[in-house]
Structures are given as structure tokens and as C-alpha cells.
Amino acid sequence: MTLSAPTQTIRVRAGFELHFELAYPTPMLFVVEPQERPGQRILAARKQMVPDLPLLDNTTYLDQFGNLVWRVLAPAGRLEVTHDLLAEVSTHPDPVLPGLPKARIEELPSETLQFLLPSRYVDSDLISAEAWRLFGHIAGGWEQVQAVCDHLQATLQYGALSTSATTARESYQSGYAVCRDFAHTGVAFCRALNLPARYVCGYLADIDVPPDFRPMDFHAWFEVWLAGQWRTFDARHNFPRVGRILIATGRDAADTAFNTAFGSTLLAKMKVWADQTEDTELPPLAAGLPVTPTLEGLRLSELRGKVDQR
Structure with a gap:
């Protein structure tokens, strides 16, 4: 029997579900989508918006820091945004490199x-x-x-x-x-x-x-x-x-705020997940979404820029 070489990567399934209540049509920006980076490979990803919103003029863009931004015009009422992804990351923990010098x-x-x-x-x-x-x-x-x-x-x-x-x-x-x-x-x-x-x-x-x-x-x-x-x-x-x-x-x-809204909004529900998995593809969207306690009733003005925080 031939033993396979030990893997140097693991898979992590991560994502979120956000529910907003909007009194008026509201332009919104989302900074929520990871990109390919050294040591970080995105194997699969999907997003869902209810109601089904196209990105404003099909606009996604990179900001001055290289972050991917979604741009939408959300109608009045309830907006549900879900992003689910499967990533491959290193099995090695954060490097510890004593002796690295401080540059002038x-x-x-x-x-x-x-x-x-x-x-x-x-x-x-x-x-x-x-x-x-x-x-x-x-x-x-x-x-x-x-x-x-x-x-x-x-x-x-x-x-x-x-x-x-x-x-x-x-x-x-x-x-x-x-x-x-x-x-x-x-x-x-x-x-x-x-x-x-x-x-x-x-x-x-x-x-x-x-x-x-x-x-x-x-x-x-x-x-x-x-x-x-x-x-x-x-x-x-x-x-x-x-x-x-x-x-x-x-x-x-x-x-790096996950959402910026140009108007009054209410974040009615929030779920975030990140777990190691053996899955090689994402399951159907209607099944398998992690269920966690939710963060209810926080106004976006309180959350703008908040990446809270375990």
C-alpha cells in the first residue's frame, strides 16, 4: 500500500447571512469577499441577495487598498445577503520570525x-x-x-x-x-x-x-x-x-467595514460561520447553512466599521 504524502493545506467553509430593514431605497457597499492571496485559495464561492439584486451597473471594484467591493442599490423593505465560500489555507500556524529587523x-x-x-x-x-x-x-x-x-x-x-x-x-x-x-x-x-x-x-x-x-x-x-x-x-x-x-x-x-449604507438602515439579523471541513464543494444553498445565535436589532450606524470580535 502506498501512503499519500501529508497534506499541507486544509479546507475551511466560511460565510455570513445578513438581514437588513430599509425605509427607503438605499445605496450600499459591501466589503465581504475574500480574494486569492498567497496561502489562501478560494475553491468555491457564491452570494445570494433577496430580493435578487444585480450589482449596481454590474459594478464591483477594487478600492485603494485592493479590497473587492460590491455596490448595490437596495430597495425599501427587507434585504437578505448571504455569502458562502470554501477556501484552502495552510496547515501551518502564523509564522513566528524573531530577529526580523526594523527598517529605517x-x-x-x-x-x-x-x-x-x-x-x-x-x-x-x-x-x-x-x-x-x-x-x-x-x-x-x-x-x-x-x-x-x-x-x-x-x-x-x-x-x-x-x-x-x-x-x-x-x-x-x-x-x-x-x-x-x-x-x-x-x-x-x-x-x-x-x-x-x-x-x-x-x-x-x-x-x-x-x-x-x-x-x-x-x-x-x-x-x-x-x-x-x-x-x-x-x-x-x-x-x-x-x-x-x-x-x-x-x-x-x-x-474595512463589511457594509456601508448611504441612508438609515437596521441590521435585523447577522450570522457568521468559519469551520474546518472535508467538503470539496459547497452544498446546496438551502441546506447545510450553519445556524448560530443572531445579532438582532443593531443599527448600521453603530456597526459601520465594526468587525467584532472574538
Whole structure:
């Protein structure tokens, strides 16, 4: 008998279901569709809108950060949006690469410089003195970023009393955070230390970790430019994970909001799933959709930019 070589990839089924209530016809943008990336292969994907809406003038486009955006004009009433996908990702956890150096600013690629500046939720200029006091003495790029993650993991309490629209400095001062806040605060400290850092949203399945029985949501982490590449850091969990599916990157959550509506809307229901699977194709849409507790009755103005957060 011939033994097959061990696989270097696993499959993850991920997706969401969103129900909106709209008082008037409303233009909407969705940043929800992962693309092919190194270490991330999309095997199958589908979306469904009820009522059946064409994309506005057949428009999907790439924004300034390379994220794929859907553009629709939703009629008044109820809008249901479902996206379901099957992705292939690496079996290896996030790389840990101590010793990666910190580049001088004058050596950085021009396209990374915007990720040194403050942004809407990343008030790195207001946290600069604290960043240099805590981490300025640490040599090495990787070591400095890891020290930031260790500090946030020890300092911020997950979940309790956190809010969904705070800046990095506000979250840090409160002592409470969801993973959106962990990501913003990590980005803020890194930018204050002259390390280009960007916010990331996506899916994170519970693979090789104890199951989390809370309702799943989109996840947020961050990336730092070290040794010529964007490197993954996750201050919320602060240990290497398997099964990330990256949806979008940007300066902060305002650039990666899963939905932006140009009008008053109500998010009546939300389900998110991400699970390892042996499936090789997606099952019929009417069957097999994961059923999870729902997030009811939140106004989109409260959720814009929210990628909350396990």
C-alpha cells in the first residue's frame, strides 16, 4: 500500500447571512469577499441577495487598498445577503520570525508610508509618548511588535464593558477591548514606533484550539511591514493560529467595514460561520447553512466599521 504524502493545506467553509430593514431605497457597499492571496485559495464561492439584486451597473471594484467591493442599490423593505465560500489555507500556524529587523523610514517602500500615519480609529499620535516609554528600548522589529502584543494581552480585558466605536487610545485607557480594539491599539503602538501597520478583517476558524461557544463574528487582527513583507500579529489571541481567511485590509476598521449604507438602515439579523471541513464543494444553498445565535436589532450606524470580535 502506498501512503499519500501529508497534506499541507486544509479546507475551511466560511460565510455570513445578513438581514437588513430599509425605509427607503438605499445605496450600499459591501466589503465581504475574500480574494486569492498567497496561502489562501478560494475553491468555491457564491452570494445570494433577496430580493435578487444585480450589482449596481454590474459594478464591483477594487478600492485603494485592493479590497473587492460590491455596490448595490437596495430597495425599501427587507434585504437578505448571504455569502458562502470554501477556501484552502495552510496547515501551518502564523509564522513566528524573531530577529526580523526594523527598517529605517527612508528605506520603506512609498506605499507603506500611509500606514505610519494616524487615522480615524488609530490615534497613534496621541499614544506616541506611551509607546516609546514602554517599547522604545527594545531592539529588533519583530521583538518590538511582539512586546506590544504581550503588553496588550496583559493589559486589556477582553469583551466586558467594551464598546464598538472607540479609538485605540480610548480602548487602551478603558482597559477593555474586543478584537477590533486589540487590532486598533496594536496598530497605533506600532505606527507610533515608526513601524508600518495595517488593520485586517476576515474569518478565523476554531482550529487546534478549544471551541468557543459564543456566537461567531468577523475577526480583526493586524499586519506589520517587516523585512519586505506584511507579517501577521493578533494581540487578541497572541499565539499562532491556523485557518485565517483574509477579507480586507486598510488603515483601520473604517476602511474595512463589511457594509456601508448611504441612508438609515437596521441590521435585523447577522450570522457568521468559519469551520474546518472535508467538503470539496459547497452544498446546496438551502441546506447545510450553519445556524448560530443572531445579532438582532443593531443599527448600521453603530456597526459601520465594526468587525467584532472574538
